Amino acid sequence: xxxxxxxxxxxxxxxxxxxxxxxxxxxxxxxxxxxxxxxxxxxxxxxxxxxxxxxxxxxxxxxxxxxxxxxxxxxxxxxxxxxxxxxxxxxxxxxxxxxxxxxxxxxxxxxxxx
Amino acid sequence: xxxxxxxxxxxxxxxxxxxxxxxxxxxxxxxxxxxxxxxxxxxxxxxxxxxxxxxxxxxxxxxxxxxxxxxxxxxxxxxxxxxxxxxxxxxxxxxxxxxxxxxxxxxxxxx
Numbered sequence: 001x002x003x004x005x006x007x008x009x010x011x012x013x014x015x016x017x018x019x020x021x022x023x024x025x026x027x028x029x030x031x032x033x034x035x036x037x038x039x040x041x042x043x044x045x046x047x048x049x050x051x052x053x054x055x056x057x058x059x060x061x062x063x064x065x066x067x068x069x070x071x072x073x074x075x076x077x078x079x080x081x082x083x084x085x086x087x088x089x090x091x092x093x094x095x096x097x098x099x100x101x102x103x104x105x106x107x108x109x110x111x112x113x114x
Numbered sequence: 115x116x117x118x119x120x121x122x123x124x125x126x127x128x129x130x131x132x133x134x135x136x137x138x139x140x141x142x143x144x145x146x147x148x149x150x151x152x153x154x155x156x157x158x159x160x161x162x163x164x165x166x167x168x169x170x171x172x173x174x175x176x177x178x179x180x181x182x183x184x185x186x187x188x189x190x191x192x193x194x195x196x197x198x199x200x201x202x203x204x205x206x207x208x209x210x211x212x213x214x215x216x217x218x219x220x221x222x223x224x225x
Contacts, residue, residue, distance in 0.1 A: 031211070040122065042202060042217040043158070058212075090157055097210040099146040100165075105157030 003027075006091050006106040014114055019078040021109050023091030031094045032074040033103065034058075034066060036087040043090065049074055050097060081113045117141050120203055120216030129225050133190040137203035137216045140184065144205040144214070147179050149188045152200045152218065161188070161201075193223045 004025040013019050023032065030051050035043040045058030047066040055066050063085060065077045078085055089109045094101040120137045127133055135149075146165055150158035164170045167181045176189040186205075190197055200220045204213040 035215075040217055042118075042120070042215040043204075043213075044215075045212065048212065092157075094211055099206050099208060099211050100163065101211050102160045103211065103213065105159065107157050108155070 004091060004093055004104055004106040006089075006109050008109060009107065010110045010112075012112045012114065013081050015081060015083060017081050019081050019111065021076045021078075021089055021091075021111070023074050023076065023106060024072055025091075025093040025104075025106075026072065027093060027095070027104070028071055029093035029095050029104075030071070031097055031101070031103075032068070033092040033094075034064070034074065034076045035090045035092065036060065036085075037090060037108075038087050046076065046089075047074075078111075081111075083113050085111065086113045087111060115140065116217075117214050118203060118205060118216040121219055122217055124220040124222055126222045126224060127193055129193060129195060129223055131193050131223070133188075133193050133197070133221060133223075135188040135190075135201050135203075135219050135221070137186050138184055139186070139205060139214075141205075141207075141214070142181075142184070143207040145208050146206050147177070147186050148204040148206075148213070149175075149177055150202040150204060150215075152202060154199075158202055190221075193221075195223050195225050197221060198223050 034046040049068040092103040148163040152158040203216040
């Protein structure tokens with residue numbers, strides 16, 4: 001069955017370290033998204049991609065970067081982790097950019113920055 | 115002020131009750147309105163979506179959109195303990211599927 005996976009599921013790191021969160025989908029979806037979820041803020045968009053070599057900034061992109069070298073993967077990198085980046089991170093994918101296209105979410109990565 | 119406001123709850127109801135979950139929004143460009151359900155420590159999953167104003171029914175779930183008031187609702191009939199989850203509203207305009215989410219309402223249905 002096609003799916004979307006995230007790894008690691010839990011990560012503890014220290015302030016200033018570079019961290020990369022992986023996202024892999026097997027649906028061959030063009031669109032992929034990264035969100036963070038914090039209490040009281042819901043899901044906020046960090047970065048998104050409409051295809052290979054395409055990346056775009058979302059609402060809360062400062063301190064994060066992504067790259068899209070193939071259809072299946074969109075890794076999220078925290079260049080220098082900060083305590084404010086402690087959060088739960090969700091990756092999502094959708095077939096295209098139509099408003100009616102469902103976004104399918106991964107299980108999430110819980111990141112703690114000490 | 116956030117673009118999409120949602121009461122965080124928690125909302126606690128007895129099994130069998132009718133549940134009403136609501137969101138208000140400020141951006142009149144929003145045309146598509148979704149409800150996602152998120153179980154604890156899981157990713158959100160789409161429940162249903164509605165285009166523009168009106169009602170949509172799917173089993174025990176009914177979504178309502180009132181664009182004139184910038185207000186959307188999700189009703190759950192005959193609520194079950196398995197409905198206990200966080201419900202997130204989301205919306206987008208006609209230009210694509212970049213979603214703006216509400217903060218989520220935590221629902222607890224007690225047996």
